Amino acid sequence: MMRTEATMKAEEWQGALVAEFAEPDALVTALRRAREAGYSRIDAFTPFPVEGAAEALDLREGWLVWVATGGFLAGGALGYLMQWYLNGVNYPINVGGRPLAAWPAFTLPAFEIAVLFAVFAAIAAMLYVDRLPRLNHPLFELERFGLVSRDRFFLAIAPTDPRFEAEGTRAFLAGLGPARIDQVPR
Amino acid sequence: MNVSSLHEAPPLVVHAAIAAALGLAGLVAVALAEPAFALQGWLAAAFALSAVPIGALGLLLMHALTGGPWQRPLAPILRACCGTLPLFALAFLPVILFPSLLYPWAGSGADDPAIAAKAGYLNPVFFALRTVVYFAIWIALAVLAAGRADAGGARQPGTLAAGIGVILYATTVSFAAIDWAMSLDPRFSSSAFGMLVGICALLAALSFAIPAAAWLGSPAMRAAADDAKVRAALAGLLATGVLLWAYVSFMQYLVVWSGDLPEEAAWYLDRVAGGWMVVPWAVGLLLGVLPVAALCLPAGRRSLQRLAAIAALIFVMRVIEAVWLVLPSFPLESWLQPAAWAAAMLALGAGTFAALLWLWALGFRRGQQEVTQHG
Known part of the structure; x- marks a missing residue:
């Protein structure tokens, strides 16, 4: 079953692999590829609503x-x-x-x-x-994640994902052509 | 059954034409006994159903100004609807020839000083002249809105022409509503009435065209209308139309309620007397609450079929509401009246529907020829 940010615990993102993209279209493509590859505990972080991202994530906040x-x-x-x-x-x-x-x-x-x-x-x-009383998120540990409010687009895969493998997932993300890949410290 | 096969096997056109002939026969039978009853039904049907071509004209003109993805799959139907305007011009002929059978200002009530004071506007000659002018303007606008096909195959009038057209359109629709329906009760006056009927016309055309495209359209048309963006735009337009209708009709009621003047309250009292009381409740729930809720929930927009079902409900309730604006002004004297009203609705509804299907198929074939010629 698809788990999205809304239904996941913040702690699940400790140790997550985060790919950084310079263009929104590249992020949407990456999201689709990640879904096709079977990843389900993933999320996108963008400076503005990206058209197609919600569909690619299959977000149905009905x-x-x-x-x-x-x-x-x-x-x-x-x-x-x-x-x-x-x-x-x-x-x-x-x-x-x-x-x-x-x-x-x-x-x-x-x-x-x-x-x-x-x-x-x-x-x-x-x-x-958005877990408002809580003011931090494990992804804030990444130095470059601050750019998410400016001009960078991030795709994160949580280590709690059943398909997550430290090396395999990193290789998969590299295949999506990101600007760089970081890992959230545990 | 879809429109692409109409010229080979036209069962729907034939069935509609037969139904229209039956309705017309019944109506003529009533008219021989009691012409006023037949004409009452005829006016109600003409007023309720002319909203479809009039609204279609408005939608085509407005789209020329605003654009949007929703119009392309509906354009052939909207143009066919506009094509029935001359038929409705003919349908209003008995109304402008015999206004004394319908309107107090032309008949029994003309001696009343309050009504006689309005005789400068409400008199049979000026009334007939105005109706002729409305239809002349609308038919001219319909020719304009049909446009010439440009290189891409899109038909659209120019922005300036459409802008002037929309202004003319809004003015004429408002006056037509006052003449045809509001003047049935010459003491009643509501400044919102023209706008209310104008909004209703747009809603009627839209809620007719969506099920027509979904249920009778060619596969290509259905596919074009089932695009997620088009669906969202159509659902948004329908919801906007229903909310506008609800707002203006409630405001009219609230103003009359607050004013609490006998001559204005009488118009509403006629419309809640006896069995008519069912209509405002049914319209409020089935034209107001239910469609808005269904259009706001994601489930309502998920497929073209659902959208078409909601639109069909809106269309039916719209016709009932339009009839309700007209008929309660006539006192119920005989069981022949409801029969005449139903026969008139059948005759005019089925007749114009048959004509519309025929025009649509004609437009479809011409479109195909253009495609073959260009391709």
């Missing part, structure tokens, strides 16, 4: 949709409840004889709050998956 949906429903319910409490209970004002619990008037603000909560939920889920 659950994120449901987190956003949950946020949407919770926000909508909260939005209605807040307006109902304010206008109907806490500070009731009779506006031309219209009902105090005026659902037509409440709908647009409730919808806006629902969208806001959907986005909040999705961002919070992303930060959780």
